[in-house]
Amino acid sequence: MQILVIGSGGREHALAWKIAQSPKVSKIWAAPGNAGMSDVAECVQISATDIRLLADFAERKRIDLTVVGPELPLTLGIVDEFERRGLRIFGPRKDAALVEGSKVFAKSFMKKHHIPTGFFQTFDRSEEAKRYIEEIGTPLVVKADGLAAGKGVIVCFELPEALDAVEKIMEERLFGDAGKRIVIEEYLEGEEVSFHALTDGDAVLPLASSQDHKRAFNDDQGPNTGGMGAYSPAPIITESIHQQIMERVMIPAVAGMATEGRAYKGILYAGLMINGNEIKVLEFNARLGDPEAQPLLLRMKSDLIPLLEAVVDGRLRDQTIDWTPDASVCVVMASKGYPGPYDQGATIVGLEDAAAEPNVVIFHAGTSRTNNQVLTGGGRVLGVTGLGRDIQGAIAATYRAVKKVHWEGAHYRTDIGVRALAKVS
Known part of the structure; x- marks a missing residue:
């Protein structure tokens, strides 16, 4: 089989890495891919959102199955276009992907089908949203309706903070058109x-x-x-x-x-x-x-x-799925400034040493390759991922590898998995 993986992040590298292990697969293409994905796939410079070009490529190369990684092409209707052309593709159609593409739709859907969620109200005018916030008080959560790369959610504990969140999302368009409508919802503990x-x-x-x-x-x-x-x-x-x-x-x-x-x-x-x-x-x-x-x-x-x-x-x-009883931990290494404006183009060193650590795989996210050097090119750069017999072992294996990777301004959390340790200790 020939497989096309669409996307360029850590998730897509992990998908390509896993797909490469299948005896059914003879060739993997990645569009657009990243420096790490090029180890298991041939990268083609087609944007993940250029649906027509991607479908043309899949037809031309006689791709047997296309696997869509990110949400944006799904909400733009990539599955609909591929299916219209008789191409096999994994992912929900546009009308189903709306469950992620619109938080207003998702909350209304949950209410209609009695799926447990917090109380909420939706707004397309900032003045009305602010009046509602002043009536109900804080804490609460303000969410942009559309896609915002996982960053369109602002948890607010004070009234000025909540009013400012509405202004940033709806008036200043912090998340672009994703903020034309917002959801204000219950702050949930847990x-x-x-x-x-x-x-x-x-x-x-x-x-x-x-x-x-x-x-x-x-x-x-x-x-x-x-x-x-x-x-x-x-x-x-x-x-x-x-x-x-x-x-x-x-x-x-x-x-x-x-x-x-x-x-x-x-x-x-x-x-x-x-x-x-x-x-x-x-x-x-x-x-x-x-x-x-x-x-x-x-x-x-x-x-x-x-x-x-x-x-x-x-x-x-x-179908059934078999899992190893081992635990796994992923630590994201990010660029300085992320999730705000971040630096790019720094040279990453230590990747080979880190990858040589037992039971560790380095998944690339925002990387590129120039003259045999791997450079940072995104906010989230790498996902260093390790296995261990338990959570503690997986944490130790992963951070041993993390400490071997360096670039100017690299940032990562040092407490990934701590909540799990507290549950099992």
Whole structure:
């Protein structure tokens, strides 16, 4: 088989790395890819959002299966275009990807289908949003309606902070057109976890549990990011919590999409808040999380390709997934300034030494290659990911490798996995 992986981040590198292990695969292409992906795939300089060019390429190269990594091409309708041309592609269609593309749609969908979530109101005028905030007070959460690379969420504990969030999103357009509408919702106490499942629109097959770290700095301080690290499994997801998530969130969501004529095929990812035995959905995403994909795919023993094909063909009910009992931890190494304006073009040193560490894989995110040197080219640059017999072992393996990688201004958290350690100690 020839496979095309669309995207250029750590998630896409992890997908290409895992797909390369399949005996069914003879060739992998990546569009546009990154410096690390070039080790397992041939990179082609086509943007992940240039849907027509991507479809033309898939036709010309007779690609057997296209795997879409990021959310933006999904919400732009890449699956619809490929299917119109008779091309096989993994991911939800545009009308189903709206569950991530619009937070207003997602919250309304959850309310309609009785999926547990916090109370909310939606606004398309900043004056009305500010009046509502003054009425209900804080704490609360202000979210841009559209896609904002995981950064369109502002948690507000003080009234001036909340009013300022509305101004930044709706008036100053901090997140561009994603902020034309906003959702103001309940601030939920607890621990945030990520729950992923494969679905063919009918059957729902859960992946292993995972938990990420959204904030930029240690102790969950600083602004929200796309994710500064993740681990799997997540001890907070007990058997009873897992069953509750499946019965109250994942299965009703897939069934609800089907009843609305939005058959959902692909990865469905629920961001959840867990407080004791209570679960509530913060958001849905239409693809694998990044960085959660890195520890998940490192732990997956099963061949990924038959699973993806089963989703596309509507026969997921026959599939199972084998996982290593080992734990995995991913630490994101980012550029100075991220998630704000960040430096680019720094030379990365120590990659070979780090990759030589046992049970460690370096997944590239924002990198490029020039004259045999690997340079930084994004906010999140690398996802250093390691396995261990338990969380503590995985943390130790990962940070041994992290400490061998250097570039000017490199930034990473030093506490990834600490919450999991507290649960198992």
